Amino acid sequence: MPTLNLAPASVADYRRLAEARLPRFLFDYLDGGAYAEVTLARNVRDFERLELHQRILRDVSARSTAVTLFGSELTLPLALSPVGLSGMMARRGEAAARKVAGAFGVPYCLSTLSVCSVEETAAAGSGPLWFQLYMLRDRGACADLIGRAKAAGVSVLVLTVDLPVVGTRYRDVRNTMSGGGNAWARLRRGLISYALHPGWALDVGLGGKPHVLGNIAPYVKGAATPADFSAWANASIDPSISWADLAWIRAQWSGPLVIKGILSPEDGVEAVKAGADGIVVSNHGGRQLDGVASTISMLPRIAEKVSGQTRLLVDGGVRSGQDILKAVALGADAAMIGRPWVYALAGAGEAGLLNQLKALQGEFSVSMALTGTLCVKDVNASVLFGPPLASN
Numbered sequence: 001m002p003t004l005n006l007a008p009a010s011v012a013d014y015r016r017l018a019e020a021r022l023p024r025f026l027f028d029y030l031d032g033g034a035y036a037e038v039t040l041a042r043n044v045r046d047f048e049r050l051e052l053h054q055r056i057l058r059d060v061s062a063r064s065t066a067v068t069l070f071g072s073e074l075t076l077p078l079a080l081s082p083v084g085l086s087g088m089m090a091r092r093g094e095a096a097a098r099k100v101a102g103a104f105g106v107p108y109c110l111s112t113l114s115v116c117s118v119e120e121t122a123a124a125g126s127g128p129l130w131f132q133l134y135m136l137r138d139r140g141a142c143a144d145l146i147g148r149a150k151a152a153g154v155s156v157l158v159l160t161v162d163l164p165v166v167g168t169r170y171r172d173v174r175n176t177m178s179g180g181g182n183a184w185a186r187l188r189r190g191l192i193s194y195a196l197h198p199g200w201a202l203d204v205g206l207g208g209k210p211h212v213l214g215n216i217a218p219y220v221k222g223a224a225t226p227a228d229f230s231a232w233a234n235a236s237i238d239p240s241i242s243w244a245d246l247a248w249i250r251a252q253w254s255g256p257l258v259i260k261g262i263l264s265p266e267d268g269v270e271a272v273k274a275g276a277d278g279i280v281v282s283n284h285g286g287r288q289l290d291g292v293a294s295t296i297s298m299l300p301r302i303a304e305k306v307s308g309q310t311r312l313l314v315d316g317g318v319r320s321g322q323d324i325l326k327a328v329a330l331g332a333d334a335a336m337i338g339r340p341w342v343y344a345l346a347g348a349g350e351a352g353l354l355n356q357l358k359a360l361q362g363e364f365s366v367s368m369a370l371t372g373t374l375c376v377k378d379v380n381a382s383v384l385f386g387p388p389l390a391s392n
């Protein structure tokens with residue numbers, strides 16, 4: 001008897017819903033990774049390879065999944081990673097995500113390259129709002145963006161450092177998402193995908209306008225479509241960024257500063273020296289340098305060098321509450337999810353995202369119980385069986 005599949009239960013279920021609803025080129029942009037997608041797969045697989053250590057008869061009746069991070073009480077050691085163009089996946093997607101995350105009690109991190117501006121996003125809800133910054137060649141625009149984030153009530157600035165240049169994503173090339181192809185091919189792609197996805201076309205394609213990139217719109221002249229904005233962004237992100245620029249950022253921003261995109265223990269140490277209040281162990285969800293190690297395999301090696309000196313976060317491949325437990329066990333203060341929250345929002349709307357977050361909390365709580373832990377600060381490597389695996 002086949003399963004009825006009447007309600008989504010897992011991240012994989014939300015992924016299927018998103019795939020059915022979104023035009024192919026948007027789903028591929030969200031779902032895909034760089035080059036042959038080796039690292040994308042490795043991120044997920046290395047979480048799966050870690051084995052949890054089941055424990056019994058420990059009175060697990062009183063458990064708490066709550067933590068404090070950068071001065072905010074969180075329901076769960078989890079935050080939503082910045083995902084560019086989310087407002088093309090769901091109607092006013094960034095504002096919607098901020099609303100749901102705030103109501104649930106986890107931080108939402110808004111991308112520089114979002115459809116909704118930081119002002120629109122901030123006004124959509126409450127709770128901790130983080131802002132992700134790409135260093136732009138135009139430092140005046142950068143300083144202005146940071147000032148706008150501060151004025152909007154952003155509590156944490158997240159500087160992404162693993163995209164000084166953009167990795168090629170084969171799916172985007174094939175779909176002419178990253179330019180290329182001729183105008184007729186792009187028009188045909190647009191018309192066909194609108195016709196085949198009327199639910200998305202009416203709700204987001206038409207109803208979710210304007211599709212400008214709200215944060216950067218004031219600094220971009222003559223851009224009309226998301227593609228124009230993406231082209232501007234790709235040309236404007238500053239490849240000359242170096243550790244020396246951290247002092248400049250610090251001069252603009254006095255609140256907690258998190259550096260996202262660290263995959264090497266040495267860079268972790270540098271980030272601490274540069275005064276980072278937090279780091280995100282990340283390979284950009286396998287979208288940048290294909291072939292690098294999974295984030296979960298690098299986490300313990302980075303934690304060994306920086307633990308206690310900065311807050312440690314990790315993203316890339318987190319797909320369940322068990323994965324969040326594994327991340328915390330290996331030294332993370334919190335895990336982050338990118339694609340999963342967008343699958344849920346794109347595939348099943350705000351209710352879908354809220355259900356996904358509740359499900360992740362439930363899985364995390366059950367996993368704590370079955371590994372014999374009662375609160376997040378007691379979660380350590382003893383909930384894992386055997387030594388952490390090297391990525392291969």
Ligand code: FNR
Nearest residue numbers: 030081082083084111160284285316317337338339
């Ligand atoms: C991203 N990511 C990202 N990161 C960032 O700092 N700024 C950004 O604008 C984006 N944009 C973006 C778009 C899309 C479609 C994806 C899938 C990802 C990376 C993101 O923040 C995060 O590091 C990864 O998504 C984590 O991996 P998982 O959870 O998707 O496996």
